[in-house]
Amino acid sequence: MAHEPIVIAGGGIGGLGAALALGRAGHPVRLFERAEEFREIGAGIQLGPNIWAMFDRLGVQDAMAAQAAFPTALVMRCAVHGHEVTRVPLDGMRERYGEPYAVIHRGDMLQVLLEACRATPGVTLETGHTVTGYVQDAGGVTVQLEEAVPAARGAALIGCDGLWSKVRAQLVGDGPPAVSGHIAYRAVLPMAAVPEGIPRDVVQLWAGPRLHLVHYPLRRGELMNLVAVFHSSHYHEGWDEAGDTALLWRHFEGTRPEVRALLERIETWRFWVLCDREPKRGWTQGRVALLGDAAHPMLQYLAQGANMALEDAVCLADQIGAQGGDIAAALPAYEAHRVLRAGRVQITARIFGDIYHAGGVRAELRDQWLADRDPVTAREAMAWLYETPRWPGAPG
Numbered sequence: 114m115a116h117e118p119i120v121i122a123g124g125g126i127g128g129l130g131a132a133l134a135l136g137r138a139g140h141p142v143r144l145f146e147r148a149e150e151f152r153e154i155g156a157g158i159q160l161g162p163n164i165w166a167m168f169d170r171l172g173v174q175d176a177m178a179a180q181a182a183f184p185t186a187l188v189m190r191c192a193v194h195g196h197e198v199t200r201v202p203l204d205g206m207r208e209r210y211g212e213p214y215a216v217i218h219r220g221d222m223l224q225v226l227l228e229a230c231r232a233t234p235g236v237t238l239e240t241g242h243t244v245t246g247y248v249q250d251a252g253g254v255t256v257q258l259e260e261a262v263p264a265a266r267g268a269a270l271i272g273c274d275g276l277w278s279k280v281r282a283q284l285v286g287d288g289p290p291a292v293s294g295h296i297a298y299r300a301v302l303p304m305a306a307v308p309e310g311i312p313r314d315v316v317q318l319w320a321g322p323r324l325h326l327v328h329y330p331l332r333r334g335e336l337m338n339l340v341a342v343f344h345s346s347h348y349h350e351g352w353d354e355a356g357d358t359a360l361l362w363r364h365f366e367g368t369r370p371e372v373r374a375l376l377e378r379i380e381t382w383r384f385w386v387l388c389d390r391e392p393k394r395g396w397t398q399g400r401v402a403l404l405g406d407a408a409h410p411m412l413q414y415l416a417q418g419a420n421m422a423l424e425d426a427v428c429l430a431d432q433i434g435a436q437g438g439d440i441a442a443a444l445p446a447y448e449a450h451r452v453l454r455a456g457r458v459q460i461t462a463r464i465f466g467d468i469y470h471a472g473g474v475r476a477e478l479r480d481q482w483l484a485d486r487d488p489v490t491a492r493e494a495m496a497w498l499y500e501t502p503r504w505p506g507a508p509g
């Protein structure tokens with residue numbers, strides 16, 4: 114067991130998940146978050162069956178379930194003609210994978226992780242500190258913080274500092290992430306303001322040429338989460354900016370009245386320029402490793418970025434256990450167990466984006482292909498992702 118703490122850069126879902134997994138395994142942890150307080154921007158997050166097993170390992174399954182909403186189906190409709198393309202009932206998920214499919218408010222998810230970290234002995238959380246770099250030697254890592262703050266010494270450094278990771282910049286040095294040319298506008302609507310005819314208890318995706326809209330309930334059905342995505346080269350860089358509504362309207366002009374009725378209820382949007390990276394090995398070096406978006410940023414079309422970050426967190430703690438506390442041996446094992454799975458999600462997410470955003474004959478072919486699938490086939494197609502991943506050191 115390490116005496117020096119494991120230092121974590123970043124306190125998003127990945128960083129707090131890692132702090133919790135490591136703390137519960139008995140490792141002292143020191144987490145530095147750049148922001149003055151822990152917070153998540155944007156409203157909703159989908160929770161595949163695979164994340165529920167991780168919640169169980171982190172001891173937060175009941176607390177998450179109390180905050181989550183459990184939609185009845187995943188539905189895809191054509192955003193131009195309105196027909197239902199496919200529907201996957203979600204009641205079978207529990208039967209098939211032993212865990213549900215759910216949605217949750219990001220703030221609620223972060224709060225559950227935060228409270229669990231605070232209740233775990235040995236986990237120290239420090240906000241208002243930016244990790245700027247590190248120097249490692251055979252015995253540990255010296256983690257540099259912003260000017261005038263003494264460096265922190267640790268047994269290891271885990272870079273959970275997201276898409277624009279400073280730890281990745283030093284460790285991998287592969288430049289900024291890839292701008293996809295897709296932009297997401299996000300907003301929430303009180304459920305009472307949702308127009309008639311829009312189902313309130315499903316995750317519904319309206320697919321159209323070079324665009325889509327997803328909506329689903331949040332906070333026990335009090336809110337509706339909306340994410341509108343379209344292709345544009347208009348913005349090259351940006352994060353959590355106020356969205357230009359006129360631009361959104363131009364892109365959604367040709368869509369169904371139901372889609373536009375939903376969009377027009379929103380006054381303020383936040384926009385995200387969606388980025389990812391090509392999957393790549395080399396997330397670990399000596400006593401430094403990357404986790405979550407810092408390691409494998411992905412487009413959100415499989416709704417798995419946070420799911421993967423928590424799988425990473427649990428796997429990392431398990432590998433340190435499996436290696437008898439030898440962190441230098443555990444980090445390459447962690448990467449080896451994660452890289453192909455996360456890489457498959459990175460690549461498949463791009464393909465799902467192409468499927469959602471198809472137009473013309475491509476869209477007709479998509480509809481024909483998806484219409485031929487029954488719910489069992491549709492659920493089975495996701496078994497590679499939704500089954501609980503296995504690695505050494507995991508119980509059972």
Ligand SMILES: Cc1cc2nc3c(=O)[nH]c(=O)nc-3n(C[C@H](O)[C@H](O)[C@H](O)COP(=O)(O)OP(=O)(O)OC[C@H]3O[C@@H](n4cnc5c(N)ncnc54)[C@H](O)[C@@H]3O)c2cc1C
Nearest residue numbers: 123125126127147159244274275405406416417418419420
């Ligand atoms: C539109 C959209 C929809 C999505 N939907 C889903 C979904 O339904 N399901 C799902 O699983 N995923 C979804 N995702 C992906 C998911 O949000 C991310 O994959 C996940 O939040 C990544 O968590 P993280 O902790 O790795 O990184 P982040 O959430 O980016 O957290 C990084 C943290 O590190 C801090 N930080 C940054 N730099 C430093 C530094 N130098 N020093 C200290 N702290 C630092 C930041 O302030 C932040 O708190 C979606 C993403 C988008 C954009």
